[in-house]
Amino acid sequence: MAHHKSAKKRIRQDEKKRLHNRYYKKSTRTAIKKLREMEDRGEAEKQLPRLFSMIDRLAKRNLFHPNKAANLKSGLAKHIQGLG
Secondary structure, rough: OOOOOOHHHHHHHHHHHHHHHHHHHHHHHHHHHHHHHHHHHHHHHHHHHHHHHHHHHHHHHHOHHHHHHHHHHHHHHHHHHHHO
């Protein structure tokens, strides 16, 4: 266990950040899953910009690798194009 005051503070900060990051990653994954389950193309197209924004935010904060973000976005766009 940490002995220095600054190390103890860093542990507290890291735990807080970890929970914060976990919340945003999980909510993004859930939104992706819901979009993939949608059958209505119009509704899916409405959700797409919001979801792209969430993915870009995670990539900007280094929670998703930029290539993973790009692959997710292109995959979702392809999925929506395939909806009838």
